[in-house]
Amino acid sequence: MQYQGVLTKMQTEIGNPIQYYLVFESDFIHVNQLLNKRVTIKFVEYQCLACGENKKIYRQGYCYDDFYNQPQVGDWVMRPELSTAHLDIEDRDLDFEKKVQLQPHIVYLANSSNIKVGVTRKSQVPTRWIDQGAHEAIEIVEVPNRYLAGITEVALKEHVADKTNWRKMLKNEIEDEDLAEYRDRLEEFIPDEVKEYFIASNKETELNFPVLAYPNKLKSLNLEKTPEYSGVLKGIKGQYLIFEDDTVFNVRNSEGYVVQLSII
Template identity: 40%
Template sequence: MELSGLLHGLTHQYHGKDKPVDYYLQIGEDRLPLNEWLNHEVTISYLGQKNCIACGRKTNKTFNSGYCYPCFTKLPENDLCIVKPHECHFELGTCRDESFGQSYCMIPHYVYLAVSSDIKVGLTRKNNELKRWVDQGAIRAIPIAEVPTRRMAGELEFHLSQFLPDKTNWRKMLKGEVREVDLITLRDEVYSHFPDAFKPFQYREDEWVDITYPILESLDKINSKTLDKEERIGGRLIGVKAQYLIFENGVFQARKHAGYQVQITVQSGS
């Protein structure tokens, strides 16, 4: 199989803890089933052009995983408060797009605990949690608070980051080096660090969510591959996790390359 187009990154579907996540590679309008490519030879070739994933214009450099510079500076999804939600400025009247703010920020959010490389605290829009957890490569996660807005979620996350990490070590995550932990017990410990104003928003689930990924083999050493240094990347595909394609000779971060024009070649495995 051979297909060319604009790379958009990975999408996925979760089917429960007993079945691996189904992954898809988005090329242009095509959604290609990655799980079917496991143990096949897959090659990703850069065709020498980048286009903005929002407006489509040709660009020499992409920003924030696929945007041209004008879209990076103007679109609300690229505002600084997206990565620093405790600095959300919607209520100050300075949001880049009020309708975006209403639908993205002024809605219920979860603050959660997840196990990816280690325990971390994070936030996500309500009903978006599984997408968020899979994108981060979490193997286990549980909501611990439900708050009315993104800013409030960001404030609670920022406060709890004094006691828990809020970042993932992507190399450990890909190698599967994780610490076993009882999230229910940890959640109850974390509740002792909640500021009084947030205690009414504590969210109690009876069970955490377990996530299994389509991985045939583990790598002893994580070697990151990028189309900025190599025009062609690939090899035998042995797994997919978070936004990474895991080859026997290295890993490829798909979302980082959103906006690249590529050609995908898949050959039958042994």
């Protein structure tokens, strides 16, 4: 079997285990069905997710010019506390920013390699947790806009990490934690204007990933340095493909790359 298309982050579906899909323009690949099969990935060219041109990808699937003008990658995306749509203030495209920022957001705790705090749109639960490779997660607050979620995250980062150790996550070097208890300990640090949105009675969500064998020593595949790679797929976790020889491939970090996939 052979497929070709531009990489975007894998689509996911909650299940036991999580179901993963690669969506190309003319193909739809159920990645779970590729486990224990040899997969060859060949880099063909670039295709910017905005302009569609064969221009070197700068970040997040965009060429240099589009990364600095597309509203989808404004500073407020990575730093929600910079959101200004609730003030009717534009960053790059106010209509787009209102659509995204002025909807319910969740501040959460996720445990992938360690407990971390994060922000996502309510509509992206549990997708965001899956993408981070978290095996358990819990909501802390549900707020009406991205700005309130952002200032909550900033406040809680003083008391809990906001980054994932991707190496530990992929090696499955994890410990189960009582996230409800952890959430309750953080309540006092929530900003006053957000305290009314605290969620006190929910339970953590557990996630199970389709991994047959975890790697021992990680070798990260970079298609610019290694334009063709072949290996037996042994697992999928977060947005990573895990291969038998300990090679791992971050699909999301390769958005905007046109690839040819061959399956044996």
